[in-house]
Structures are given as structure tokens and as C-alpha cells.
Amino acid sequence: MIEKFKDYEEIKKAYPKTMSKDQFYKVAHISKATAFFLLQTGLVPCKDSRKKTRRYTIKTKDVIRYMQERIVSPEKFRAADGWYLTRSGYGKSKDTGKDKLMSLTPEQSELLRQYFENELTDYNDLMTTYEFAIFLGYCRTTVIRWCNQKQLKAFSISGSLLIPKVSAAEFLASPKAYCINTKSFRHKLFIEDFYSKYQI
Secondary structure (H helix, E strand, O other), X not given: OHHHHHHHHHHHHHOOOEEOHHHHHHHHXXXXXXXXXXXXXXXXXXXXXXXXXXXXXXEHHHHHHHHHHHHHOHHHHOOOOOOOOOOOOHHHOOOOOHHHHHOOOHHHHXXXXXXXXXXXXXXXXXXXXXXXXXXXXXXXXXXXXXXHOOOOOOEEEOOEEEEEHHHHHHHHOOHHHHOOOOOOHHHHHHHHHHHHHHOO
């Protein structure tokens, strides 16, 4: 453990404040795909500029925190089944999980609803559009559009849209959510995790 502390001090010296994604995966001794997963899902906080080069800026303290936490809870940072299989040409892939989901039986759809209900346990009974957007990996305007189009049930309270947690779970287990053509990374990861957990 003392050696680990020495390693952390060396990292601080080399990268006093921040580092790039390439520096992150080298420092943490992980693959590029794993680094991408951690940054995209928010397991390791970062600033995303959306640029083609030097897109991510990660605080050194967050990298060290990740390295410390993965020693105690490695399962917390494990990618869903299928993540690495889809990394080759992933950006060009047209597989959104739609076909799989559309073939679910009513019983399996209920399992999917229960799955999302469980994933939403830590949220209040009424979620803000921002909270739901962060949870599912979409921008807030997308969630607001779903609400305005009556795809996702929401209530306007004091000028703010609030989404009942039960309605969020029902939406995610419905054909409306199945048919989202360009699903977010987090949405796809939830689907992969569901299939893996229930071996469907």
C-alpha cells in the first residue's frame, strides 16, 4: 500500500492539475476503450469539449480517486457485457438495440420496467428533466421534447417540468423508448446490462 501512495505522489508531480484521455489510460494502466467508457458514463468526471483532438480534460485528483476506489470496488467500474465487442467501428454502427427490445415478450417488458425502476431507486419520486437527462445520457432539451410530445409523462409545477419516477421507468420499458434510433451510450449500456442480468 505504501508503494501505491508513492505512485499517487508521482502522478501528482507529473500532472499537477489535469490530464488528457491518452494520459489517463496510460497512468491508470487501462485500455482506451475502458477509459472511454469511464469518461462517457461519468464514473470518472471530466470536461468534454467535443473537439476531435484533446477532447477530454480530467482532473488529476479524480484519476487518483478512481484508482483508489477500483482497488476496493472493481465491479463498480466494470463495463457492461458487449461494450468491448462493439468498440470496433462503434461510431458507425447502426445497432441501437431496437430489434432486440421490440422482440421482448410482455413478461420481459415488465422485467425491463422493474429493472429501470430499481436503477432509479436513489432518485426522488419526482425527477427534474436535468436529473433524467443525466441518468440516461441525453441532453436536457431531448428530455423536454419527449415531455412536450407526451411521450414521457411529466407535470409542470411552478414553471418546471417534473417527471414521476414510475413514469420514467414505464417510458424506458415502452416501444417509445425502444424506437429511439440514436441511443446514448448510457442508454445502450443499460440495455446490455439488462440482457446480461436476465440472460435474455
